Amino acid sequence: MKKILLSTVLAFAMVTTASAETLKIGLATAQSGGLAPYDVPVVTGLKIAVEELNAAGGIMGKINIELIEKDMRSDVAQTIIAVQELVDAEVSVIVLPCDADPSLAVTGIVDEAKIPAISTCASSPTLPLIGGDFVFANFPGDNVQATVSASWAYEQGYKSAFILYSPDTQYTTLPLYFADVIKALGGSVVGTETYSLGQPDFSSIATKIAAISPQPDIVMTSAYEPDFPSFLKALRAAGVTSQVIGSDGIDSPTTFSLGKVGENVVFTTAGHATKGSELEKFNALFKQKTGKDSDTVFNAVGYDLIKVIEAAVISAGGSTDSQAIRDAIAELENVQGATSLITYKGTTGMPVRQVSIIRVKDGERELVGQPAPVADLIPAPRMQ
Amino acid sequence: MTSLIELKSVSVSYDAVNAVRGIDLSIKDGEIVALLGANGAGKSSTLNAIVGLAPVSAGKIIFDGTDITDFSSETLAPLGLTLSPEGRRVFATLSVEDNLMLGAYSVKDKAQIKAAYERVYELFPILFERKQQYGGTLSGGQQQMLALGRALMCSPRLLLLDEPSLGLAPIIVEQIFELIALLRQQGVTIILVEQNVSMALNIADRGYVMASGKIVAHGDAASLSDSTTLENAYLGAE
Amino acid sequence: MDLFLQQSANAVALGGIYALLALGLAVVFSIMGLINFAHGELMTISGYVLMYCGIAAVPFPLAVILAIGAAILAAIAMERIAFRPVRGSSGATLLVTSFAIAMILQMLFQNLISARSQPVLLPAILSESVTIFGLIIGVNKIAAIISTIVMLIFLDWFMTKQKTGIAMRAAAEDFSIARLMGIHANTVIAGAFALSGLLAGVAAVLWVSQRASVDPLMGFTPVLKAFIAAILGGLGSLKGAVAGGFLLAFIEVYLSAFLPHGMQEFREPIGLAIVVLVLLFRPNGLLPAKTLAAEKV
Numbered sequence: 001m002k003k004i005l006l007s008t009v010l011a012f013a014m015v016t017t018a019s020a021e022t023l024k025i026g027l028a029t030a031q032s033g034g035l036a037p038y039d040v041p042v043v044t045g046l047k048i049a050v051e052e053l054n055a056a057g058g059i060m061g062k063i064n065i066e067l068i069e070k071d072m073r074s075d076v077a078q079t080i081i082a083v084q085e086l087v088d089a090e091v092s093v094i095v096l097p098c099d100a101d102p103s104l105a106v107t108g109i110v111d112e113a114k115i116p117a118i119s120t121c122a123s124s125p126t127l128p129l130i131g132g133d134f135v136f137a138n139f140p141g142d143n144v145q146a147t148v149s150a151s152w153a154y155e156q157g158y159k160s161a162f163i164l165y166s167p168d169t170q171y172t173t174l175p176l177y178f179a180d181v182i183k184a185l186g187g188s189v190v191g192t193e194t195y196s197l198g199q200p201d202f203s204s205i206a207t208k209i210a211a212i213s214p215q216p217d218i219v220m221t222s223a224y225e226p227d228f229p230s231f232l233k234a235l236r237a238a239g240v241t242s243q244v245i246g247s248d249g250i251d252s253p254t255t256f257s258l259g260k261v262g263e264n265v266v267f268t269t270a271g272h273a274t275k276g277s278e279l280e281k282f283n284a285l286f287k288q289k290t291g292k293d294s295d296t297v298f299n300a301v302g303y304d305l306i307k308v309i310e311a312a313v314i315s316a317g318g319s320t321d322s323q324a325i326r327d328a329i330a331e332l333e334n335v336q337g338a339t340s341l342i343t344y345k346g347t348t349g350m351p352v353r354q355v356s357i358i359r360v361k362d363g364e365r366e367l368v369g370q371p372a373p374v375a376d377l378i379p380a381p382r383m384q
Numbered sequence: 385m386t387s388l389i390e391l392k393s394v395s396v397s398y399d400a401v402n403a404v405r406g407i408d409l410s411i412k413d414g415e416i417v418a419l420l421g422a423n424g425a426g427k428s429s430t431l432n433a434i435v436g437l438a439p440v441s442a443g444k445i446i447f448d449g450t451d452i453t454d455f456s457s458e459t460l461a462p463l464g465l466t467l468s469p470e471g472r473r474v475f476a477t478l479s480v481e482d483n484l485m486l487g488a489y490s491v492k493d494k495a496q497i498k499a500a501y502e503r504v505y506e507l508f509p510i511l512f513e514r515k516q517q518y519g520g521t522l523s524g525g526q527q528q529m530l531a532l533g534r535a536l537m538c539s540p541r542l543l544l545l546d547e548p549s550l551g552l553a554p555i556i557v558e559q560i561f562e563l564i565a566l567l568r569q570q571g572v573t574i575i576l577v578e579q580n581v582s583m584a585l586n587i588a589d590r591g592y593v594m595a596s597g598k599i600v601a602h603g604d605a606a607s608l609s610d611s612t613t614l615e616n617a618y619l620g621a622e
Numbered sequence: 623m624d625l626f627l628q629q630s631a632n633a634v635a636l637g638g639i640y641a642l643l644a645l646g647l648a649v650v651f652s653i654m655g656l657i658n659f660a661h662g663e664l665m666t667i668s669g670y671v672l673m674y675c676g677i678a679a680v681p682f683p684l685a686v687i688l689a690i691g692a693a694i695l696a697a698i699a700m701e702r703i704a705f706r707p708v709r710g711s712s713g714a715t716l717l718v719t720s721f722a723i724a725m726i727l728q729m730l731f732q733n734l735i736s737a738r739s740q741p742v743l744l745p746a747i748l749s750e751s752v753t754i755f756g757l758i759i760g761v762n763k764i765a766a767i768i769s770t771i772v773m774l775i776f777l778d779w780f781m782t783k784q785k786t787g788i789a790m791r792a793a794a795e796d797f798s799i800a801r802l803m804g805i806h807a808n809t810v811i812a813g814a815f816a817l818s819g820l821l822a823g824v825a826a827v828l829w830v831s832q833r834a835s836v837d838p839l840m841g842f843t844p845v846l847k848a849f850i851a852a853i854l855g856g857l858g859s860l861k862g863a864v865a866g867g868f869l870l871a872f873i874e875v876y877l878s879a880f881l882p883h884g885m886q887e888f889r890e891p892i893g894l895a896i897v898v899l900v901l902l903f904r905p906n907g908l909l910p911a912k913t914l915a916a917e918k919v
Contacts, residue, residue: 032729034839036737167887194886198843200639201832201871203632203763204878210758211625225739226833226840233832237751237760254835257741261749296738437798461804473799475792482788489789490804538804 021063023313023320025050026070026086027095028106029120033074037225038098038298042120043069045282045302045338046095048289053306059313063320065306076102080109087113092322093309096135100124100170107131116326118308121301123248124170125381128349134326136349138305139248142170142222143381145268146177147373148355149220149245150185152266158217158243159187162209164231165222168197170383174222174247180379182218190216195227202231206238216242224249229258236261253295256363265360270297271339272356272367282338297339304337308344308351311335350381387446388413388542388573389434389465394443396429396597403429405597406443411542416564416574418584418605421594422618427577428470430594431544434575435460435467447542461490464541468548470577472531476520480511483519483530487537496539504533507563525556532563542573549580561587581618585609593617625879628757633875634868635763638770639828641867643848644855645777646821648863651852652794652911653814654709656716660700660723661848662841664819667727668693668826669742669836670735676743690823697819698812709811724841731838739837748831762831769824774864777817781860786813794858794911854897856907865908873897 027046029039050065058064068089070082079102086094087109094110094117096103103119104127110117111132118136119127125141153161161182166172179189191212193205209219219242223231228250235244246255246267255262273279279300286294294300312328313319330349335342340354357368387410396404404426411417419427432438434445436457445453447465460466475483484504488497505512508529514522519530528548535543545564549557561583564574568587578584585591585605593601593614601613608614643661650658668689675685704723708715751760781787786809793800793810801807829844830836847870855866873896877889885892901907 032732032737036732037739037837040732040737192883194889196890200829200843200847201632201636201875203635203760204629204875207625207628207632208879225835225837229834230832233749233762233834234760236749237758237762239751239758252739252741252835254739254741257743258834259744259746259749435802437802456807457798457801458804458806461802467802469799469802473796475795475799477795478788478792482792485785486789486792486800486803486805489785534803 021058021318021320022066023059023063023093023309024066024068024089024091025093025095025309026068026083026089026091028070028072028079028082028086029095029097030074031069031071035072035074035097035099035102039120041296041298042098042302042305043095044290045286045294045299045304046120046306047302048286048299049303049306049310051289052285053310059310060318063313063318065309072097072102074102076105079103080106083109083117087115091115092320092325093118095120095305096122098122100127103127103135104130107135110134113322114326115322116312116329118305118329120305121298122171123174125348125350126170126383128347129381130383131349133330133349136329136344137351138301138308139351140268140270140353140355141350141381142174142247143177143379144350144352144373145247145355146174147181147378148357148371149247149266149268150178150181150187151373151377152357152369152371153218153220153243153245154182154185154187156243160190160214160216161187161218161220162191162193162212162216162242163189163220164193164195164205166195166197166227171249172197172222172224175220177379178220178245181377184377195223195231197227199227199230202227202234203238205231206234206240209235210238210240215240218243218245220245222247222249225252225254229254229262232258232265233261248297251297251358256360256365258360259363262360262363266357266368268355268357270301270353270356272358272365272370274367278336278338300338304339304342307337308332308335308342386449387411388415388448389575390446391430391434392444392446394430394433394445395441396426396433396438397441398439402441403438403597404433407594407597407599409592409599411573411575413541413573414568414571415590416568416576416588418581418588418591419575419577419594420581420584420591420608420614420617421600425594425617426597427594428546429597431467431546431575431577434544435465437467458490461538461540464539465544466535466538466540466542467544467546468531468535470546470550472524472527474519474522474527474530474534476518478519479516480519480522480530481515483534484511484515484537487534490538497537500537500539504536507536507566508533525552525559528552528556528560532560536567536572540572542575543567544575544577546577547579548576549578549583557583581614582609624756629875629879630872631757631759631763632879633872635759635766636875637868637871638766639825639844639867640847640851640871641770641864642773642821642825642828643844644851644863644867645773645860646818646825647845647848647852648855648858648860649790649814649817649821652858652860653790653797653811654705654716655713655858656705656720657849657852657857658700658705658818659717659720659845659849660727660841661818661822662843662845663724663727664693664696664700664822664841665826665829665844666731666836666838666841667696668823669830669840670731670740672827672830673740673742673836676741682745686827689827690820693823693826694816694819697815697822701812701815705811705815706808709807724845728838728841735838737838739835741835742830744831744834762828765831766828769828773821773824777860780817786810790814790817850894850897854900854907856910858911859907859909862907862909862911869900869908870897 072079083106096119098121123139163175165175248269251269316324316328343352391409393406595617671689671692851866855862
């Protein structure tokens with residue numbers, strides 16, 4: 001494992017010797033453990049972007065990117081060690097894991113070192129809010145996603161909602177934002193249940209939902225694998241036919257291979273490859289580089305992250321100074337990523353990005369829409 | 385006549401404790417030999433060493449011409465060597481029948497197994513009556529019979545008996561000794577570790593007396609009964 | 623009342639799976655004194671076999687047989703490669719070995735297959751449900767209940783009627799004496815691992831049929847539940863494992879079903895508190911092994 005890492009670093013290092021300037025990006029992401037399913041695909045996409053840029057001579061044709069990788073093993077303490085090592089290695093930008101919790105643990109370090117840190121795919125709006133000036137996210141916020149899906153549901157005439165959330169992580173509390181929005185729109189929340197991550201059985205919760213009369217129009221959850229399929233199957237087996245709404249965590253091949261049970265599930269995510277879109281181009285590039293189809297939007301999100309850094313370096317006039325890059329990121333507007341246009345200007349670090357609503361139809365993804373949320377409806381970030 | 389089993393300067397050590405210190409033993413086919421001595425003299429360790437349950441740190445054990453010093457326990461029953469352990473150690477959660485069945489585990493010949501059952505049930509009719517009962521529900525005497533029966537199931541040539549009368553009522557003890565006499569008639573060679581010295585010597589051909597892991601005396605049963613060596617061995621004097 | 627019965631049916635189905643899991647741990651523990659935390663990875667292996675069979679369009683019944691077979695082979699290999707060299711070591715050594723195996727396997731799954739969850743294609747029938755006596759029961763729940771019953775009957779038959787099974791019970795009770803009877807330690811221990819592999823394989827099929835996906839860390843939760851159930855029932859006792867599995871499932875399902883809404887967040891700690899309470903009154907578990915103190919090899 002170490003050897004592979006080393007050779008990767010060396011490979012990048014060799015390319016960089018040709019150019020005068022180097023931008024060091026430190027990755028403190030999960031290559032193993034529970035977060036690896038999210039960080040690994042993001043890093044794969046990120047490396048494709050780096051390779052593409054370096055092959056073209058680097059940022060602005062002269063600044064090569066050097067990646068320094070640390071595995072935080074999905075562990076908070078390891079994240080702190082990894083980030084400290086990256087600070088010592090004098091990187092210009094740090095990439096943090098997908099989850100808000102380990103990322104929050106290092107906000108003090110990056111703030112003091114004045115190095116901008118971007119989470120691979122954390123969607124909790126509390127992360128950049130609490131994290132301070134140097135912490136950024138790279139995904140549509142939970143509150144924004146919830147606003148988009150709740151508004152869509154209300155427009156469809158779905159007014160009563162049942163929500164299932166887990167207090168175990170920031171992300172799995174997304175349905176609470178959904179509840180706020182649907183209530184603000186005039187709908188109602190007829191029931192709330194909690195679950196624990198990795199809970200073996202959802203039939204008792206499904207039975208309780210089945211007993212609600214009248215049945216809710218919507219069942220909303222941000223549960224992801226393995227909980228989501230398990231919950232969905234239990235729900236349908238219990239005879240509940242309500243519209244199920246999820247969020248980006250279920251943008252995964254499993255959701256599309258559930259057969260009849262998965263049909264008509266709707267969820268929000270970071271992008272959709274419509275014809276001629278940037279995402280379609282990225283997917284082609286991904287296939288060309290890896291020989292495999294990109295099976296998750298998280299690949300493209302990793303590509304986005306490098307595009308953001310590239311844009312920031314350009315707007316900082318080619319500076320590799322970490323403070324200059326941070327200031328530039330905070331002012332970025334409409335950066336073209338693989339998934340969407342990305343704007344940081346005017347936010348607290350949670351980017352404004354397009355949210356796509358996807359429906360599972362015949363086991364395939366169908367784009368329902370990419371509506372812009374009404375700003376007034378977006379609930380304020382809060383810690384759960 | 386050659387020895388059925390021979391121990392040549394065998395020592396047994398558990399970590400730092402030397403339980404047996406270089407003893408020599410030789411037992412001929414068809415003999416009953418008593419192994420006597422106070423608690424902690426090394427008698428049980430000697431028996432356990434023979435069947436591979438205690439670590440032999442030095443010396444050799446020859447059974448019927450084969451060096452079995454490093455043989456593992458499970459390979460000895462097929463050779464015709466087994467132990468009826470101290471404290472009986474019947475399988476409490478298994479039926480009497482299953483206990484006996486396992487006694488014949490190493491026997492492949494079905495007819496031989498059937499004959500073994502018949503022999504054991506004939507020796508201990510009570511076991512036949514209770515064959516469905518769990519080993520743990522038997523009385524102490526019945527458990528001892530089961531332990532003996534289980535040991536006999538592999539039709540051993542050499543049977544090691546470790547304290548077969550321990551904790552049993554006198555009338556049961558007598559029954560057990562009658563049985564040992566019967567086994568001798570059937571040609572089973574026996575090493576008997578016993579606390580009941582007089583009964584042991586009464587039935588044995590010869591005896592060895594152990595103290596502090598060494599053999600301090602040996603001879604035929606009658607002469608040992610008369611000598612003071614035994615008393616000394618039990619009282620700890622040399 | 624209906625709701626109570628419905629939730630009880632849910633608990634029975636979950637309890638069956640927990641029972642199979644706990645039995646898998648108990649079979650090995652009773653003989654080796656080892657809690658094999660890599661038991662969950664045997665399940666993951668089964669899960670991946672199901673996944674690959676799905677991709678290769680292997681008929682589901684055959685895929686199930688292959689998945690269970692893979693778990694059995696993996697269990698035997700695990701014993702032969704990893705546990706035999708440390709046999710007879712202290713409990714701590716064995717425990718750490720099992721953790722190491724679990725982590726190595728997780729790493730291999732992550733690096734050789736994928737860090738991400740892989741979908742497992744399942745027959746649609748498993749997602750259906752049927753109504754029995756007014757209770758709605760998922761087909762996969764019925765499959766779980768039936769599989770549990772079949773496995774329990776098989777295990778009972780094997781352990782009480784088969785020579786090898788009886789020898790395993792004897793070895794669990796008193797390993798040294800069992801060896802004295804000519805029962806080979808290797809046979810019994812390999813047999814125990816094969817059985818635990820069988821139980822892991824069956825449990826894995828049921829587990830995966832609920833979640834429809836497999837990931838490198840899939841084995842963690844089930845082995846944790848199995849551990850709690852086995853402790854609750856009495857470590858090393860097979861009947862205890864079954865009792866512990868069902869009790870744990872009933873505790874979890876009833877708490878989830880009937881705990882007041884405001885307390886739902888504390889469901890898990892309350893559930894574990896009940897487990898601790900049971901253990902306070904029965905420190906050796908519900909149906910403790912009679913021979914916990916016996917020497918283990």
